[in-house]
Structure formats: C-alpha cells, structure tokens
Amino acid sequence: SVQAHKEEDNPEKMMEVNGLSPVPHSYDYDLIVIGGGSGGLAAAKEAAKYEKKVMVLDFVTPTPQGSSWGLGGTCVNVGCIPKKLMHQAALLGQALQDSRKFGWQFTEEVKHNWMTMTESVQNYIGSLNWGYRVALRDTKVTYENAYGEFVGPHTIKATNKKGIEKLYTAERFIIATGERPRYLGIPGDKEYCISSDDLFSLPYCPGKTLVIGASYVALECAGFLAGLGLDVTVMVRSILLRGFDQDMANKIGEYMKEHGVSFIREFVPIKIEQVEEGAPGILKVTAKSTTGDQIIEGEYNTVLLAIGRDPCTRKIGLDKVGVNINEKTGKIPVNDEEQTNVPHIYAIGDILQGKLELTPVAIQAGRLLVRRLYAGAATKCDYVNVPTTVFTPLEYGACGYSEETAVEKFGEENIEVYHSHFWPLEWTVPSRDNNKCYAKIICNIQDNERVIGFHVLGPNAGEVTQGFAAAIKCGLTKEQLDNTIGIHPVCAEV
C-alpha cells in the first residue's frame, strides 16, 4: 500500500526545524536526485553546499545471477575502481616475471589466488560505499536505498527492497540512473552468463573464460583475466573498440593476441547450454559465423557478456511526466544545460544522448549544473577534448579526434599525423616487445598545426595522457610541442 511521506503535511515547519531555508511551493525537497552514482552524488553534494534540501535515491536491481552492491554507482562498485585494481593485479603478475631479469631470485612458482584479490577489492569498495554514506549524512543529504520512479510532475514514488513505497515531492529533479549491461537475447544468456556486474565480486575463480564483445569493457576484462593466468577467448562480431581510433584498436588486439588471449572473429553466439553445474561449472557455447553458415562450439567455465550497456530509463515513469527519450536507445536528449524537454527535470551521466560515458564527465556535468541552478553560475560542461584511457594489457590513452574522425571532419589533405614507435626503458632488460608501444598526434594544418588528436599506447597511458589533455585544451600546436623539451628517460618524452 502507498504511504504518503509525513513531511508532506507540514514541510515548512520541518524546514525551519532543520535550520534550512523554506522550500518553495511546499515541496518536500528542493532537489531529488535519482541515482547515487558518480553524477548523482556529485550533484547532490554540490547542492547541499548551497544549503538546498536534497534527497538521493539509489537502488540496485540485482543481476540475473543475484549480484548487488552498495551506494556509489557503477564506477565505484562494478566499473572503473575494481577494474583498475584487477588490471593492476595482472600488471603485478607481469612485473613478477620481469623481476627475475632484474636480479630478483625466487624459487617458488608464482600463482594467483582469485579469492584473495576479490576480497581485498570488495573490502575497499565497501569502505567507499560507507564513505559516501557518511559524506551524505554529514552534509545533510537524505539518502534512501529505494527505487525511484515518477508518478506525477513533481512527485516520486520510492520503493525499498522490502516493497514499502513512499512518496516525495521536489521542485527539481536530476535523473542520473546510469546503465546496466545488455544481454544477448539468446537461450541460456541470463541463466548461465555473467556480466561485468557479476565479475568483480565473483565468489569463485572464473577459470577458462569466453568474453563476448569487443567493447573496452570486454577487452579490459579479457586482458586482466589473461594476465592473472586464465585461459581467455574473446568472441567478436565485427570490429574492436567501435568509436575509437581503429589503427590503435587493432594494435591493442594484436598485442593481446600475442600475449595469451585468443580471438574468434566474425562470430556471434546463438546458444548457451550448461554441461556441468558448479562454481564454476562448464558451459557449452554455440556460435554462428557472420559471413557464412559455419557453426562452431566451445566449452568454457565462464561466459562473460560485454556487448554493450543500456540506460535505466525505461521503468522510471518518464512517460508519466512527459520526458522524451530516444525510443531505440533509451538515452535522454538534453540541451547544453543538461535540461530535458521538461524544464524542471534534468539528466546527467551515461544516460545522455550523444555524450561521453565517463565518470569525470558525469561529475563535472553534475557539479556545474547545480552551480548554475543554485549559485548563479553560467559555466556549462565542456564535452570537447575529454581525455580517456582504456586499461587493456597495453594501455591506450587518447584525447581529441581519432584519425578517421579527423579525416572525415577536416579532409585528409588538411591533417598531418606524426607518429612513432617507442621502447620503454623498463622493458629493455626483461626483453619485452620492442615495437609495440606507439604514440601519434593528429594536427590540423589549417589551424597552425593545432594538435586535435593525441593517442598513446604504452604503460601508464592514463598518467601520460592527462597532462597532454590540459595542453590540448589550451590550444597546443605542433610547434609548441616540438619546443617542449622531454623528460628523460620516460615514455612520455616521445
């Protein structure tokens, strides 16, 4: 049964008791944020700074395998944070191998324990979840672990895990519900496959794994699983890393192939069956070629789906309040002030149409939006020249245009590409690959040879890219780059 929130009766009195300024039009809250992820929490905390009465609703619908997690959203719980930690675990494995060449002597064989790593990672995530709750409580942001949906223009229904419903009203809303992994829609997918939502808290070692997909999620996961010593195969329908510079994407694929990851190209799975139960069990995957009639089968302990993510916008009552969404993709179109077609409803983060799906972008968008709403600021979020990094075994950092997009936009004759292979000094002694690391910049000849694209493939690519991103934002030209003396001996000097 529905229970009206008691504050609805006398909101102004409640406001004065709490020492906050009265909320207009007798709404319960100035702002309700739906979604407690990177964007949602940043926006809520920012609004609290301006003494607004804010509520955050965060709820994780468990995965088909039953996984769930605490406050903080995808990045903290099942995304960037655990991913980078496990990537690091894999890199350390490599470092141990290299160390022998640098003189370290150890006789025991080095093995990896999945449970030890997972427990440590989950423990850290738990401390982050708790930290967010303390931060919200400390800044007087009300947090409810409940699923929010619109039931009226200014009213949200929040349902907690026990099924209890409460109604809350607010003057404004920010939708920051993020995305969840997409399933294939073939027999056996939900029953037997796992996704990134399950991988980072998997209570058993995944064993021989088939990763389906060629997104950065697929390649990063395949990469660290192989780095931990597991037998990994990646099944790709067509190209790797769609949307990224394809020259770089292919180099990443080549490197992974040479380092223990098998690829099955131009096949799609059509059926997943269980051969043996267990943790992990044995699954049989049947796949069909995209170019012919060939059918192949394979057996794996674990099948990890990483074919894409879908926005959580279909079941939050947007139709009831008239917020437009792209029916095909579920994404929400917004203007350059993150406002939906309904003036008092805003949206930020991965669910936005045509914007980058990155944590720092969501955080920046959330903070600037709130400052515009409550602090009289006018700065809008700048989505151009946002740097990113893919944490595949050979890391890839990029900022600006890919080569293809630059050619398309400016014309091949108007751009100049400067590139170089490099051999990290640290790789020389252990005799690691001497022609795999690579860097290139794309310049616009017509604009003073301005650097419009930066790409680097090598260790610590993320760290290297960040500084160049700032330079690009300042309008870096090739000449300025040439005039900058390098630091030696580091990869970034190339």
Add this chain to the structure above:
Amino acid sequence: RGYPEFVRTAQSYHGRPIFALFCGDKDAEGRSWCPDCVTAEPVVRKELHNLPDESVFIYCLVGDRAYWKDPNNEFRRSLKLTGVPTLLKYGTPQKLVEEECFKAELVRMLFTED
C-alpha cells in the same frame, strides 16, 4: 584493555554484530590523554540505546600515548586503526574516525543502518 584482550573478547561473541569504541587510556581521575576521546565518549554512550538487539558493544582502551604514537602498534597493524577515537562495526569497512565520532547522527547511522 589492550589488543590481545580485545581480540579474545571479540572472538567470544562470534556470530553477533560487534561494535567497538577505541580510546586512549584514562588516568586515575578517569580522564583520557586523548582530548578527542573525551569529547566523543559521551556522544557515543548516548546513542548506545540505538544498538540493534543481539549486538555487542566493546569499549577498548588502546594504551598510553607513547604506545599509541608508535606506528607499529598492534591496533594500527592488525585492525588498521588510524586514529583515536575510532568507532567501528567489527568485520566490516564501516567506521567513524576522530571528529566523525562527535556527530550523534553519524554514530546513530553506524549503529542502526546496514
């Protein structure tokens, strides 16, 4: 008082939720050398009625100031304590440190929410 006694006591209550407040030792007049602990203790004690049924509250004196300042003391090493006072839910990453313990709201949240 002291690390071994804390561990023994915690183990004897295995299976029940355990909350623990760590403070610096008290002198003959009952005052701790740690000023933040002096401030935090009454706040925490006032919230004890909010502890869930079946749970246990352990009040633990960590030692004198010199012991505490040693970066290798057992509390720092094994329990990963970084400061006193620390109020925590044993076996979980949930804890409140130093000034956080002064806030009744946060203490209540630690005791009552999951």
